Amino acid sequence: xxxxxxxxxxxxxxxxxxxxxxxxxxxxxxxxxxxxxxxxxxxxxxxxxxxxxxxxxxxxxxxxxxxxxxxxxxxxxxxxxxxxxxxxxxxxxxxxxxxxxxxxxxxxxxxxxx
Amino acid sequence: xxxxxxxxxxxxxxxxxxxxxxxxxxxxxxxxxxxxxxxxxxxxxxxxxxxxxxxxxxxxxxxxxxxxxxxxxxxxxxxxxxxxxxxxxxxxxxxxxxxxxxxxxxxxxxxxx
Numbered sequence: 001x002x003x004x005x006x007x008x009x010x011x012x013x014x015x016x017x018x019x020x021x022x023x024x025x026x027x028x029x030x031x032x033x034x035x036x037x038x039x040x041x042x043x044x045x046x047x048x049x050x051x052x053x054x055x056x057x058x059x060x061x062x063x064x065x066x067x068x069x070x071x072x073x074x075x076x077x078x079x080x081x082x083x084x085x086x087x088x089x090x091x092x093x094x095x096x097x098x099x100x101x102x103x104x105x106x107x108x109x110x111x112x113x114x
Numbered sequence: 115x116x117x118x119x120x121x122x123x124x125x126x127x128x129x130x131x132x133x134x135x136x137x138x139x140x141x142x143x144x145x146x147x148x149x150x151x152x153x154x155x156x157x158x159x160x161x162x163x164x165x166x167x168x169x170x171x172x173x174x175x176x177x178x179x180x181x182x183x184x185x186x187x188x189x190x191x192x193x194x195x196x197x198x199x200x201x202x203x204x205x206x207x208x209x210x211x212x213x214x215x216x217x218x219x220x221x222x223x224x225x226x227x
Contacts, residue, residue, distance in 0.1 A: 031212070042120075042219030043204060050212055091158070095215070099208030100146045100165050103215055105158040 002026075006092050006106035013082055013113055021077040021109045025094030033095075033103070034067055034077050038088040046090075049075065050097060082113045116141040118207050120218035127195050128226050135190040135221050137205030147188040148206040148215075149179055158204065164188060175199070200225045 005024040013019050025032050034046040045059035049069045060066070064082075069075040079086055089108040095101045117140045127133055139145060149161040162173025169181040179190045188205060202222045208215040 033215070035217070042202075043217045045217070048214045050214075056214060093158075097212050099210055099213055099215065100163075102148070102160045102163065103150075103158075103206070107157050 004092055004094050004104050004106035006090075006109050008109060009107065010110045011112070013111070015084060015113055016081055018078065018080045019082055019111065021079075021090050021111070023075045023077070023092030023094075023106060025073065025075070025092070026104055027073075028096070029094035029104075030072065030097035031095040032069055032075050033093045034075070035091040035093070036061075036088045037091055037108070041088075043091070046077070079111075082111075084113050087111055087113045116145060116207050116209055116216050118205050118216050118218035120203075120205055120221050122221045123219070124222045124224065126224040126226060129197050130194050133190075133192045133195045133199070133223070135203050135205075135223070137188045137190065137218060139186050139188065139205075139207045141186075141207060141209060143209070144181075144183065146208040146210070147179075147181060148208070149173065149177070149188075149190050150204045150206060150217075151175075151201050152204065152220075153198075153201040161190070161203075195223075195225055197225045197227070199223060 007022045030051045032049040036044040047067045048056040064080045067077045091108045093103040093105045095103045119138045147164040150158045152158045164181045202220045204220045205218040
């Protein structure tokens, strides 16, 4: 696609429910990142996919968070049993893979847990 | 593993004044270095990047950054700030090869008239 696409753009969910956030990276980009940006906070790294390598999950804050990337393209971030502190903007980015390449970001999904 | 520090969480400057945003990195070799900007309600956009060669790089919107190996720094500068520059700025570092890009926590810039 022309850019990184994230859906939904906004999601309101009740505490305790599970949510799935979707990211469609730029076609051909082998690397995909998920970040969380809480109100007034910077970028918090969550997870990194690079090609067929095992993902770097070192940023996932708890076992309620998981992500997968199917077919090396679309990625889904799942948050189980959502808590109010999960409310944030979740950003996805993709790159061609090599470290010298630009990261392209989606517009994010704003998650509100009520 | 590499790391990035942006020591200033929030900076306020007057319109027309000069600007310098600090970025320090930790990495054993010379990494690839980037600055991104996130305007209010917008996604992150690349301002400029350094790979090698001239240590002073020019970017979009009149920004420049200087790589100083001895100080492990990559500070962002602009000679005269415009109100539209109010945004959050992120420094990022990437090793060579297919390794993870690491972002700093960001500096929020406020521009006052």
